[in-house]
Amino acid sequence: MSRPIRRDLLIGATVFVFVPTAAHAYVDPGSAGFVITSVLGALAAGGYIIRGYLSRLKRRVFHGDRKAVADRDGSDSTDARPEDGSAQG
Amino acid sequence: MLRADGGSFKDPAGQVYRVMRDTGEASIVRGLNPSAAGIVGNLLAEPFFQDLVDGGQVVATRLIQPELPNARHVMKEGWSAAVEHEAVNFVTWPYEWPFSMLKDAALLQLQILETGARNGWLLKDATSFNVQWMGVRPVFIDIPSFVPWEEGEYWRGYRQFCATFLTPLLLTAHLGIPFQPLLRSRLEGIPPEEASRYFRGLGRFKRGVLSHVWFPAKAERAALRSAGPRGRQPKTMLFALWDSLRRLIVGLSSGPARSTWSRYAQNHSYDAADFERKKDFVLRHTAARGPGLTWDLGANTGTFARIAAEYSGMVVAVDADHDAVDWFYREVRQSGPRNVIPLVMDLANLSPGQGWAGRERPAFDARRNPDMALCLALAHHLRVAANIPLRLFIGWLRSLDATCILEFVGRDDEMFQTLLENKREHYADYTAENFESEVRRCFSVRDRLKLKGGLRELFLLEPADGR
CATH class of the missing domain: 3.40.50.150 (Vaccinia Virus protein VP39)
Structure with missing residues (x-):
């Protein structure tokens, strides 16, 4: 290998090892957001869906017989959020 | 006299000004670019938005007729339209709030996210600086943050929400570390990589830490090595994520009063x-x-x-x-x-x-x-x-x-x-x-x-x- 080629290789290796990859300084740390929210959303979705079914079932069972009371009171029982069960992280 | 707000420059959609009245009080007026003017105009007509305003969760906002003085002053600066916001009596910053105020502000953010999403709107930002206080009532103030939600779009504000709301609350609730000095020196919040260093050993198994500190820290390190994938997310996943965050935050406390x-x-x-x-x-x-x-x-x-x-x-x-x-x-x-x-x-x-x-x-x-x-x-x-x-x-x-x-x-x-x-x-x-x-x-x-x-x-x- 000729001396100029060895010199170029040495310079290139030095730059590769000691100079930070330019991309790191320009990559938005939020670029992982889609993966993060997808994983966390998927993990949360199971419990969310189950709580939603249980919430609607509970309303049907316990409030369905009291529809007359609800109508009289003018209360709105259409809250779509699943009721809080035991706290989960 | 028109004075641009020193903190309103990052969003190209608009700029907040203080218009000083003769009484010495200020009107809060926001200039909007053409795109934002259209979006905000549609937003103000939405019933859910008016419900949020009437309920005190979002700052009262109205479109100003272009011929009125406040609008003319602002539009002279090059904006296409102007809206006026109800003024906050005294501006405060998240690093000045006690634990329970940051917690209530976080719950408000999640409530507005969820309500907006049910009506086809998403908040593009989720920083705690978008909440102010009318006395003991938290109020969301960043109206241009509302954008029409495209089906399948993921929640881009998640990182900001964690950095400026959730992580500070977790540090105080789980480790007793006051978040105020940390947020004061990091206006963009506490990133997951930095936060993960506080939760060592068994600490990373405390409620919410594995999901919202450790895992995002790992994922972001991986993202530096290769571009993150993109795709569509079903609505249910977002509602589930917000619901889980809400229940996590409701369960956090700063511990018994020591002093x-x-x-x-x-x-x-x-x-x-x-x-x-x-x-x-x-x-x-x-x-x-x-x-x-x-x-x-x-x-x-x-x-x-x-x-x-x-x-x-x-x-x-x-x-x-x-x-x-x-x-x-x-x-x-x-x-x-x-x-x-x-x-x-x-x-x-x-x-x-x-x-x-x-x-x-x-x-x-x-x-x-x-x-x-x-x-x-x-x-x-x-x-x-x-x-x-x-x-x-x-x-x-x-x-x-x-x-x-x-x-x-x-x-x-x-x-x-x-x-x-x-x-x-x-x-x-x-x-x-x-x-x-x-x-x-x-x-x-x-x-x-x-x-x-x-x-x-x-x-x-x-x-x-x-x-």
Whole structure:
């Protein structure tokens, strides 16, 4: 290998090892957001869906017989959020 | 006169201005570019948005007719349209809030996200700086953050929400680390990589940490090595994520109060009769003046802030004791008065001007001067514990250009003696004579009241050159 080629290789290796990859300084740390929210959303979705079914079932069972009371009171029982069960992280 | 808000420049969709009226009050007007004007116009017509405004969760906003002066002033700056927002009495920053205020602000953010999404709108930002306080009521203020939600779009604000809301709450709730100094120095919040270093060993298994600190930290490190994938997310996943965040935050607490009752005892070094006379002094002079804005500096558990609130437009109650401030917030949130904003701040180290050019987040004493300032059982703490000379403290008080009720705690008072324990310095300048001399350099003494047999004295002060 000729001396100029060895010199170029040495310079290139030095730059590769000691100079930070330019991309790191320009990559938005939020670029992982889609993966993060997808994983966390998927993990949360199971419990969310189950709580939603249980919430609607509970309303049907316990409030369905009291529809007359609800109508009289003018209360709105259409809250779509699943009721809080035991706290989960 | 039009003045651009120093903190409103990052969003190219618009710019907030203060339009000064002849009365000295300011209208808050936002200029919008053509795209934002169309979106905001549609948003203001949405019933869900009006419901949020009527419920006090979102700042009242109206489109200004282009021919009106406020709109003309702003549109001359190159904007296509202008909206006016209800003004916040006193701007505060998340690093000044106690734990429970940041928690309630986070829950508000999630509530608005969920409500908006059910109606086809998403918030593109999720920073705690988008929430302000109308007394004890948190209110969302960043209207241009609402954007039409495209089906399948993922929640881009998740990282910001964690950095500025959730992670600070987790650090305090799980590790007892106050989040205020961290947020003060990191306006963009605490990133997951940094947060993960606090939760070591079994700490990473505390509620919410694996999901929202450890995992995002790992994922972001991986993202630096290769571009993150993109795709569509079903709506259910987002609602599930927000629901899980809400339930996590509801379950967080800053732990039992460690100092409240000890400070309560400290306040009550008075006997009952003297304490009533002190309260009466504050009540009489606050009622006589009806200040628009009162600062209670060294408010502790808010005894005198409550009195001032009855006769003031708004009271900002500041103390360095987080537990006392957090307790006070939870009390007034539940049973009033509602025109109080409790803040955590070391009065020897007030919030400075921060952000770009030091003006993006103005300093505490650069936002709006109070009409009245209560400094009860404060001066001796600043002199002894913080080594602030009397002349500097009283000079700073004078710079507020406010009526002050100032309490002098004498050297023979047992609380002053307690402060002197283990101190070598004798604070020779801290005498009744020197105190009054410094006060009279800057103020006129309008009333005074000796308490505890002369060990303490209250002064009612007006700025020396009159108002």
